[in-house]
Amino acid sequence: MIYDFITNMYFTGMTHGGMIHLSRAKEPEVFRGFWLFFCISKYLKEEIYMEYEISNRLSGVHGSMIRELFKLGASKDIISFGGGNPSAETFPCKEIEEIAAKGLGENPVSLLQYGLSEGYTPLRDTMKKYLEKKEGFDFENNELFIVSGGQQCADLTTKALVNEGDVVLTEEPAFVGCLNTFRSYGAKLVGIPMEQDGMNINALEEALKANPDAKLLYTIPSFQNPTGITTSLEKRKKVYELCCKYDIAILEDNPYGELRFAGENVPTIKSMDTEGRVIYAGSFSKVMAPAFRLGFLVFNKSLTGPLTVAKQCTDVHSTVLFQYICNEYINNYDFDKHLEDSRKVYEHKCNLMMECMKKEFHPSVTFGHPEGGLFVMAFLPEGMDSAPFVREAINRGVLSVPGAAFLADESQKSNGFRLNYSTPSDEQIVKGIEILGKLTYEWIK
Amino acid sequence: MIYDFITNMYFTGMTHGGMIHLSRAKEPEVFRGFWLFFCISKYLKEEIYMEYEISNRLSGVHGSMIRELFKLGASKDIISFGGGNPSAETFPCKEIEEIAAKGLGENPVSLLQYGLSEGYTPLRDTMKKYLEKKEGFDFENNELFIVSGGQQCADLTTKALVNEGDVVLTEEPAFVGCLNTFRSYGAKLVGIPMEQDGMNINALEEALKANPDAKLLYTIPSFQNPTGITTSLEKRKKVYELCCKYDIAILEDNPYGELRFAGENVPTIKSMDTEGRVIYAGSFSKVMAPAFRLGFLVFNKSLTGPLTVAKQCTDVHSTVLFQYICNEYINNYDFDKHLEDSRKVYEHKCNLMMECMKKEFHPSVTFGHPEGGLFVMAFLPEGMDSAPFVREAINRGVLSVPGAAFLADESQKSNGFRLNYSTPSDEQIVKGIEILGKLTYEWIK
Numbered sequence: 081m082i083y084d085f086i087t088n089m090y091f092t093g094m095t096h097g098g099m100i101h102l103s104r105a106k107e108p109e110v111f112r113g114f115w116l117f118f119c120i121s122k123y124l125k126e127e128i129y130m131e132y133e134i135s136n137r138l139s140g141v142h143g144s145m146i147r148e149l150f151k152l153g154a155s156k157d158i159i160s161f162g163g164g165n166p167s168a169e170t171f172p173c174k175e176i177e178e179i180a181a182k183g184l185g186e187n188p189v190s191l192l193q194y195g196l197s198e199g200y201t202p203l204r205d206t207m208k209k210y211l212e213k214k215e216g217f218d219f220e221n222n223e224l225f226i227v228s229g230g231q232q233c234a235d236l237t238t239k240a241l242v243n244e245g246d247v248v249l250t251e252e253p254a255f256v257g258c259l260n261t262f263r264s265y266g267a268k269l270v271g272i273p274m275e276q277d278g279m280n281i282n283a284l285e286e287a288l289k290a291n292p293d294a295k296l297l298y299t300i301p302s303f304q305n306p307t308g309i310t311t312s313l314e315k316r317k318k319v320y321e322l323c324c325k326y327d328i329a330i331l332e333d334n335p336y337g338e339l340r341f342a343g344e345n346v347p348t349i350k351s352m353d354t355e356g357r358v359i360y361a362g363s364f365s366k367v368m369a370p371a372f373r374l375g376f377l378v379f380n381k382s383l384t385g386p387l388t389v390a391k392q393c394t395d396v397h398s399t400v401l402f403q404y405i406c407n408e409y410i411n412n413y414d415f416d417k418h419l420e421d422s423r424k425v426y427e428h429k430c431n432l433m434m435e436c437m438k439k440e441f442h443p444s445v446t447f448g449h450p451e452g453g454l455f456v457m458a459f460l461p462e463g464m465d466s467a468p469f470v471r472e473a474i475n476r477g478v479l480s481v482p483g484a485a486f487l488a489d490e491s492q493k494s495n496g497f498r499l500n501y502s503t504p505s506d507e508q509i510v511k512g513i514e515i516l517g518k519l520t521y522e523w524i525k
Numbered sequence: 526m527i528y529d530f531i532t533n534m535y536f537t538g539m540t541h542g543g544m545i546h547l548s549r550a551k552e553p554e555v556f557r558g559f560w561l562f563f564c565i566s567k568y569l570k571e572e573i574y575m576e577y578e579i580s581n582r583l584s585g586v587h588g589s590m591i592r593e594l595f596k597l598g599a600s601k602d603i604i605s606f607g608g609g610n611p612s613a614e615t616f617p618c619k620e621i622e623e624i625a626a627k628g629l630g631e632n633p634v635s636l637l638q639y640g641l642s643e644g645y646t647p648l649r650d651t652m653k654k655y656l657e658k659k660e661g662f663d664f665e666n667n668e669l670f671i672v673s674g675g676q677q678c679a680d681l682t683t684k685a686l687v688n689e690g691d692v693v694l695t696e697e698p699a700f701v702g703c704l705n706t707f708r709s710y711g712a713k714l715v716g717i718p719m720e721q722d723g724m725n726i727n728a729l730e731e732a733l734k735a736n737p738d739a740k741l742l743y744t745i746p747s748f749q750n751p752t753g754i755t756t757s758l759e760k761r762k763k764v765y766e767l768c769c770k771y772d773i774a775i776l777e778d779n780p781y782g783e784l785r786f787a788g789e790n791v792p793t794i795k796s797m798d799t800e801g802r803v804i805y806a807g808s809f810s811k812v813m814a815p816a817f818r819l820g821f822l823v824f825n826k827s828l829t830g831p832l833t834v835a836k837q838c839t840d841v842h843s844t845v846l847f848q849y850i851c852n853e854y855i856n857n858y859d860f861d862k863h864l865e866d867s868r869k870v871y872e873h874k875c876n877l878m879m880e881c882m883k884k885e886f887h888p889s890v891t892f893g894h895p896e897g898g899l900f901v902m903a904f905l906p907e908g909m910d911s912a913p914f915v916r917e918a919i920n921r922g923v924l925s926v927p928g929a930a931f932l933a934d935e936s937q938k939s940n941g942f943r944l945n946y947s948t949p950s951d952e953q954i955v956k957g958i959e960i961l962g963k964l965t966y967e968w969i970k
């Protein structure tokens with residue numbers, strides 16, 4: 081700043097703030113010496129700043145392209161299909177306000193004082209009952225912790241199980257947030273290509289054979305981020321069998337599970353788990369509110385100790401007030417109806433986007449029809465790179481995320497681009513897809 | 526369970542639930558075969574449970590003894606000086622309730638939707654102004670993030686800077702929560718003994734010489750946890766100089782800084798930082814409420830990228846509502862008076878405990894007088910081990926934490942035990958110290 085100030089002063093020949101009474105016109109030599117001194121001191125000052133050496137584990141991880149795009153989407157007059165925000169109209173705002181007032185009015189200290197690392201006991205009990213009934217989970221052999229969002233499920237699991245250099249197998253494309261978590265512990269990612277009904281099973285078995293020491297398979301079987309694909313029951317069984325055969329743990333990430341608006345329910349992989357092999361990650365972000373930063377982790381009891389330690393070392397415990405609000409809401413309000421209403425919102429937005437895509441996109445652009453969740457991925461014809469397409473679309477005012485962001489090796493090309501339908505308004509969906517559609521016709525000759 | 530059920534059946538000679546119509550008395554041979562079968566299948570069943578291999582980084586970390594003691598303190602009729610909870614009477618409960626109602630009433634979506642990884646911008650700006658004015662921090666070269674509690678300051682810093690096997694230097698004894706964070710990244714801890722005015726400076730220089738590649742020095746210069754010691758200005762300067770000389774970063778942890786109730790303010794090490802070498806960790810846990818899980822990290826701008834990535838990989842962002850509450854409270858309420866009132870509570874409790882200790886403890890038990898914060902450490906005569914003393918005290922209904930919990934090498938012995946004065950009531954302080962005092966007379970012959 082001093083440098084800029086002096087330089088500025090030098091070129092304008094003016095003083096500033098009355099502190100230095102010199103000007104180029106009046107005493108040029110003196111001033112030039114003065115200026116030189118400041119330039120040198122700036123140089124010296126920069127020289128003595130500490131140079132940090134970033135840890136190996138983080139050196140290879142880039143900031144989330146999506147969260148950077150999110151800022152772009154928020155700051156410019158742009159139609160954003162780039163984010164992954166749940167639809168704000170589904171947040172039970174009034175009820176949250178009501179329960180917060182009740183809790184903070186009646187018993188503030190218990191909601192504001194340090195809580196347990198494992199989570200708020202009443203919410204843990206509620207979720208156990210809920211998952212026992214709804215998903216058939218076995219809490220004789222499993223434990224449930226409340227953690228700080230779905231992201232922390234991946235963070236704690238990786239911290240506890242994955243050494244630097246260990247292989248993590250993952251669907252490809254896959255949720256980049258968790259890929260970055262694995263990378264941030266020095267894991268080596270091996271991608272298993274996705275098909276319309278889940279991972280390519282042969283590729284999975286090949287990868288398991290080729291990586292006998294792989295620690296974890298990462299999957300979002302329902303309404304996958306980024307593709308919107310739901311893994312079929314048959315493939316879920318096959319995935320579980322193979323992981324048993326090759327003795328590898330599964331991280332089943334199910335943040336969108338409650339948001340099914342079409343098709344038949346498919347049992348979770350965790351519900352098939354007789355060997356304590358599946359670590360199940362759930363989230364309150366899509367059924368309550370993302371800024372609660374609450375999720376839950378279900379795992380074989382043998383992991384209770386290490387995961388407690390992992391949680392203590394990371395953020396001690398998750399916010400108690402929001403755990404209280406979730407618990408009160410699930411038990412004393414109409415949670416089922418809330419979910420039903422939310423699903424309708426997502427169904428409407430998804431169907432609208434799909435209709436527009438069918439109408440506007442060049443016929444050689446392919447895409448599936450999600451049965452739930454927040455995302456769909458569209459694919460340009462084989463061999464095309466979606467990155468320049470997405471860039472050009474941004475120039476025209478529409479944001480989406482290039483598929484390469486979701487690859488195990490981000491330097492590879494992808495012909496896919498991810499579209500989020502939960503955040504934009506109906507008008508934005510119609511207009512944005514129209515713009516993208518025109519671009520597909522220009523792009524595909 | 527099947528095993529227990531059958532075994533139980535075998536010994537009682539009864540059937541259960543009408544499923545199996547055999548009894549030892551009637552058909553002993555058949556039943557014995559049956560029982561054997563179940564025992565084998567139990568064996569087989571246990572065999573096929575997955576055996577998890579815990580990561581190297583977590584294998585050496587034990588659960589926080591304090592958080593386990595915390596449960597003991599909460600569950601039994603015991604006087605607990607063991608926890609580290611701030612005094613609940615200082616929480617601005619009414620104001621928090623009021624601001625929460627305002628925020629959730631007026632603009633709920635912005636407080637419930639995903640937020641920025643760096644933190645809620647208005648609170649970041651508020652804290653920058655606050656720290657600029659109060660501590661003289663330089664935000665031309667530094668950046669400030671809001672994170673999920675003081676613990677996460679250590680977590681993100683270690684994630685970004687410390688490789689497995691790297692040395693972290695630390696005051697000894699030191700806050701075990703952060704020691705465990707360093708351990709959880711595979712760091713090697715080297716302890717620098719504490720004196721009444723801060724680290725032994727010769728020992729620090731020796732350690733810096735012996736570990737030229739050490740990455741970080743960890744210190745709580747004000748009202749240290751667990752000792753209550755405040756590092757003198759002279760020693761702070763010396764610590765900073767040595768870290769410059771040996772080119773190592775400093776993690777200055779200052780969760781209790783606002784809780785000075787005696788003596789003169791001593792400038793933070795960060796305020797002397799001309800080289801961008803000090804990473805400063807602050808917390809809202811002791812000035813607002815711990816269950817907010819909010820803290821802040823101040824660091825040289827060159828670390829902005831890596832720390833953003835670290836935060837994104839860990840929990841994406843911290844809760845927005847509590848960031849909003851902190852910001853509103855600091856700007857629109859009488860934050861200074863709130864701090865003043867809080868300090869009085871701590872002053873009173875500290876003075877009461879010190880009076881009682883002087884009166885009740887055997888004269889050869891030594892301790893300093895904290896000028897702020899939540900803790901004091903008392904020391905049995907040199908050579909004695911505090912662990913059996915603390916165990917016996919628990920038998921008599923008083924909980925404290927043995928000093929060994931705070932050592933770089935926990936297997937070493939310590940003659941110290943940590944006492945917390947912020948959580949117990951006045952009556953508990955008087956009675957608890959009386960019990961401990963009697964025990965010191967029995968223990969020291």
